[in-house]
Amino acid sequence: MLLLVPAAAIATSAGGPPIATTEPATAITLTSATLNGTVSPNKQSTTFVFDYGTTKSYGLTAGQGTASGNAGKPAMATIGALTPNTLYHFRLVAKNASGTSTGQDMTFTTLPIGVPPLPAKDAVSIAVAPGMVTFGHSAVISGRVTGPKSGGVQVVLQAQPFPFTGPFKATGTVTTAGPDGRYSFAVAPRLLTHYLVVAKTAPPVTSTPVAVKVRYAVSFFVSSSLVNRGTLVRFFGSVRPAHNGRTVFIQRRSSTGVYHTVATTVLRSTTSSTRSSYSKRLRIFGSGVYRVRILHDADHATNNSRARRITVR
Numbered sequence: 001m002l003l004l005v006p007a008a009a010i011a012t013s014a015g016g017p018p019i020a021t022t023e024p025a026t027a028i029t030l031t032s033a034t035l036n037g038t039v040s041p042n043k044q045s046t047t048f049v050f051d052y053g054t055t056k057s058y059g060l061t062a063g064q065g066t067a068s069g070n071a072g073k074p075a076m077a078t079i080g081a082l083t084p085n086t087l088y089h090f091r092l093v094a095k096n097a098s099g100t101s102t103g104q105d106m107t108f109t110t111l112p113i114g115v116p117p118l119p120a121k122d123a124v125s126i127a128v129a130p131g132m133v134t135f136g137h138s139a140v141i142s143g144r145v146t147g148p149k150s151g152g153v154q155v156v157l158q159a160q161p162f163p164f165t166g167p168f169k170a171t172g173t174v175t176t177a178g179p180d181g182r183y184s185f186a187v188a189p190r191l192l193t194h195y196l197v198v199a200k201t202a203p204p205v206t207s208t209p210v211a212v213k214v215r216y217a218v219s220f221f222v223s224s225s226l227v228n229r230g231t232l233v234r235f236f237g238s239v240r241p242a243h244n245g246r247t248v249f250i251q252r253r254s255s256t257g258v259y260h261t262v263a264t265t266v267l268r269s270t271t272s273s274t275r276s277s278y279s280k281r282l283r284i285f286g287s288g289v290y291r292v293r294i295l296h297d298a299d300h301a302t303n304n305s306r307a308r309r310i311t312v313r
Contacts, residue, residue, distance in 0.1 A: 015043035017099030020092045021072070021127040025108040026146055030084040033108055037075040037092035038142060039067045040129030044096040050077045052090035056105055067094075071184055072127050072142030085112040122147030124155070124199040126207035132301060135190065135217040135240045142184035143207060145199045150181035154200040157185050160209070162192040162299040168209075189214055190241060191299040213301050216240065220292040220305030227284055229312050235263075236279040237305065239294055244269045246294065248278045253289040253307070261293075287311045 019040040027034040035050045046067045051058035063077020075092055082088065088110070092103035126143040133139050145153050155175050158168040177183045177199070187195065189212050196209045216239050223234035235250055246267045251259040267276035278292075292305040 015096075015098060016130065018042050018044070018046045018048075018067075018094040018096050018101045019072075019127060019129050019131070020048065020094035020101040020103040021125065021143075022090065022092045022103035022106045023125040023144060024106060024123055024146060025090065027078070028108050028110060030111050030113060031082045032078060032080040033082065033088070033110065035063060035077045035079060035090050035092075036125075036144065036146065037103055038072040038125065038127045038144065039075050039092070039094045040072045040127060040140070040142070041067045041069055041094075041096060042098070042129055043070050044068070044098060046094050046096040048075050048092060048094040050075070050079075050090055050092055052079060052088055054083075054086060054088055056089050058089060058091070070129060071140040072129060074144065074180065074182055082110050084110050086110050122150065122199065122201040122203075122205045124197060124205050124207045126195075126197055126210055128195070128210045128212055131211065132213040132215060133188070134215050134303065135300070136188065138186045138188040139212050140184055140186055141195055141197070141210065141212075142182070143197065145177045145181040145183065145201065145205075147181075147201060147205075149201065150177060150199075151179040153177045153181070155183045156198045156200065157187075158196050158198060159187075159189075160194040161189065164194065168194070168196055187212060192301075214299075215296075215301040215303035216243075216294045218292055218294055218303050218305040220290075220308060222290070222308055222310060225309065226311050226313065229285055231284055232281045233284050233310060234279060234281050235290070235292070236277070237292060238270070238275050238277045239267055240275050241300070242269070242272070242274055242276045243267055243294075243297070243300075244276050246276070246297075248280070249293040249295070250280060250282070251291050251293055253291070259291060259293070262290075284310055284312060 023036040053059040067073040219237040265280040296302040
């Protein structure tokens with residue numbers, strides 16, 4: 001008797017390139033300053049360093065460190081031996097096995113000789129990791145409140161979902177910045193959403209917005225993974241969120257690793273308001289690896305299912 005087993009899913013790798021966010025310099029004096037930033041390692045061991053100098057060519061580095069995990073981690077470097085009354089450029093650079101991320105160029109000017117330091121102003125930075133999630137999964141929004149009274153400040157999260165016709169509105173999620181001004185939120189948007197934070201300093205300060213993209217969650221199964229030549233195999237699964245009527249592309253992997261569409265069907269309604277389903281029967285004449293692909297629309301990003309292998313005896 002031949003035992004049929006479910007098709008094995010081909011695993012996909014986790015993690016990705018880091019995200020480096022440069023933040024305003026603080027503690028600026030005649031000859032020194034503190035460089036700040038946030039590193040989101042994206043689940044891989046990540047190294048980071050600040051580039052700085054009097055031009056965008058930089059030329060000097062400081063504050064080399066490492067970070068791991070997924071949420072944003074603080075990066076900081078105090079630099080000295082600077083020239084008074086001089087404009088300096090700086091940026092944060094992060095690198096892991098998946099790639100390198102360069103934060104935006106920022107500047108500060110050291111104080112002129114004979115001028116006392118100005119009172120620090122409140123500000124709040126923001127970063128998101130990852131910038132795209134699969135429906136039902138979460139991203140981490142994090143940043144730092146800087147200024148004379150940054151620790152213990154209340155931070156309010158606001159959102160503006162697609163199609164962005166309305167104003168940002170409070171999500172009801174509030175946190176308190178840590179002693180160093182750091183804060184973080186976990187968000188699980190249902191569709192493309194912009195976020196910003198408001199730090200309740202005196203007066204309150206608002207971050208720039210960030211976007212979290214949402215890709216479809218696509219499941220894919222086959223009725224049998226080991227078949228005789230010419231057998232009809234049912235391809236079926238579901239897509240979240242529900243997008244009834246949207247085209248489903250069934251694809252087969254070629255010998256060069258490129259997927260080509262071999263059949264299509266459409267998403268149909270289910271008893272769940274958040275899920276659509278699909279089903280298609282194909283006659284299989286040779287062994288191969290298959291996947292299902294759903295293309296993007298205005299509020300959701302393209303995604304593929306896990307791949308499944310069908311073997312012909």
